[in-house]
Amino acid sequence: MPVDFTQIDPEEFELLCEDLLQAMGFSIEAKVARGIDMGKDVIAAQTVTDRAGFAETRRYLVECKHYATSGKSVQERDIGSPVARMGTHNCDRYILVTSTIPSEKVRAQLASIPNVVPHYRATTWSKGDLVRLLDEHPDVRARYFPSEVAPAPIPASALADTVEALLTAMGFACQSREAAGDRVRLVCTRKDAFARPVAVVCKEGAVERGDVEALLAEVKAQELGSGVLVTHSRVSPAARERAAATEGAVRIFTLDAFYRELINFEDYVRALVADYEDDKLSIYYVDLGCRSTDGSIYKPMDAYVDAWLDDPARDHISVLGDYGTGKTSFCRQYAAKLGRRWLADPDRNRIPILISLRDYAKAMSLQQLVTDFLVNRYSIQAGYEAFIRFNADGKLVLLFDGFDEMAQKVDYQTTVDNFEELARAVEAHSKVILTCRTPYFRTSREAEELLRGQTSEVSQTSEVLIDLTDRPNFA
Structure with a gap:
């Protein structure tokens, strides 16, 4: 907890x-x-x-x-x-x-x-x-922390739904599912691989030493490849100690740790934070101010975006501003801030994914963009389906920086098509930030229509539009 x-x-x-x-x-x-x-x-x-x-x-x-x-x-x-x-x-x-x-x-x-x-x-x-x-x-x-209120236990069936979806996205096939009391047992195999099945037990409440002993006995009796225990609660020290002694035959995870086991973002996030902290920008950065669509003024802008992150009803912010107003600097420092939060407490915070759109100068699909960024550029071993799963489960913050620099290199229809592709990343539990220069558009109406998503797909999102002023550090 x-x-x-x-x-x-x-x-x-x-x-x-x-x-x-x-x-x-x-x-x-x-x-x-x-x-x-x-x-x-x-x-x-x-x-x-x-x-x-x-x-x-x-x-x-x-x-x-x-x-x-x-x-x-x-x-x-x-x-x-x-x-x-x-x-x-x-x-x-x-x-x-x-x-x-x-x-x-x-x-x-x-x-x-x-x-x-x-x-x-x-x-x-x-x-x-x-x-x-x-x-x-x-x-x-x-x-x-005497005032803490323990969260209500997550039903084993709901936990198993999440775990099964994650395993499927990672290339596993679940062959059977059995519910018994406070747990659900899945038997899974990796697709197209000659490997023995793995038993995955999703338990409601804390995992104790007896749970490890029971699963270990099952692994041995049925000659399974291994066993995995997943809980949304806690793992007792005795259970951790016993699982460690099995030398991999039984492993235990909280649900959040299970996400991290499937895709390791740590090296990427550490590099993201270090890239900002080693740059002089981290010394000279000055908080930006912003004005929301209702005319309200906020400074620092970080506080407004933090509140947006905590609001489940809002999933998308478009940050508009002229050249030199600090949009890219904001993205770099805010992504580093999110990265530090995640490294300090990965169970409670989202993983920041900062993508510079200026590196992409042609028509592309969201799948091409994500695959190139994760696999080709940062060697993160995650397929597109796994990325979509993490995004839909509220594990990511996507920062798409410099849409105008991508748009300058293609025609208008391709610009619209590219925006609609990016808009596909906006889902019920996602958080997506898009930055763009306002003067790129031929008219202010054009900017509003495109960035507010006047298309059949984008109009379904609950989008907030932020307008940076043409003066840095506007107050």
């Missing part, structure tokens, strides 16, 4: 980390304290014993960075030199705990620490890691 870390302040966040470490079996040697902390928030220790019986105590320098309200990632300047502080506090392990995510440069910095001091190790606990750990220690979670 998602966690809203904005409910607690920085000091409470540090105390939460301390309590979580204790619940996980660490001993706390230096607790959270007010005032100068000499580069540490908590020092923890844990004694591990190898198979020969030798015991070794490891000391962990734990640094807590609580940026949930701003949503920014942890930068190099925020942590300084972990190696120097590990030496100061006589620690050989470093944990960066953050309610958002570390930047790519911080990730690289921590990964290189063993190259500086061979016996030193460093890792990060991002927002998603914290949510998983809090799920495993509900007493700590309840202590800091």
Whole structure:
């Protein structure tokens, strides 16, 4: 279940980390304290014993960075030199705990620490890691988030419908489906492949160790290829431990983790974020203002688009503005912001897909566009059907930037045809942003008709039209 870390302040966040470490079996040697902390928030220790019986105590320098309200990632300047502080506090392990995510440069910095001091190790606990750990220690979670309301359990039949649709989109064929009590059992095989069937059990409520044992016995008895347990709820620590011991015979996923298992967008999203953070634009970007179709003025524009993302009734925004008003800059920074949110908490946020339409200069179909972008450009192993499934299930934010630059290279009818193809991406649970220069159109009426979708397909979408002013940073 998602966690809203904005409910607690920085000091409470540090105390939460301390309590979580204790619940996980660490001993706390230096607790959270007010005032100068000499580069540490908590020092923890844990004694591990190898198979020969030798015991070794490891000391962990734990640094807590609580940026949930701003949503920014942890930068190099925020942590300084972990190696120097590990030496100061006589620690050989470093944990960066953050309610958002570390930047790519911080990730690289921590990964290189063993190259500086061979016996030193460093890792990060991002927002998603914290949510998983809090799920495993509900007493700590309840202590800091007492007002949380547990979501109603998703019926196993509805969960199985979603899982079956995902598997079908990924090239599996479901041969049988059986419902029994709080679970639905699917038996699936990959199409055109000589592989043994896989049993997929969709369970209502938490997955426990007994569920793993039962599925493992079934896999062995029926000589299946493997077994998969999927839940919309939580997985107990004992169930995770038992599944890990099966060496792949049984695997467990929450539904959100199952999506990520089928298509891995992480490398793409990290590259998207790094591309923006490594550019000077990230330093000099100034928030844009905008005016909606009803004449209301919003600044920053991000807040308006955030509200649109949270509104299930609206699925499409067209951003219009003259040359130089910052449409592409907005798309890059907003996609990076969405990327940081997804990396920090992939169960709760959408995956941003930023496509520059200036790279496409001819008539094309949505399938051609998506296939070229995902497979050819970014080597994301996902077919068009899988993309459509993710989009329809509300897992993506599509940012189509520069429709006018595509349109300048083709005739008017091709422009209309291309727009109708892009409009096919707009579905009930989708979120699509399109940017375009207003002066490209011969008349303002032409712009309104096209971008409002005066065609049989597009007119069915619930579209919002945003007009950037001809002055950057309009207020």
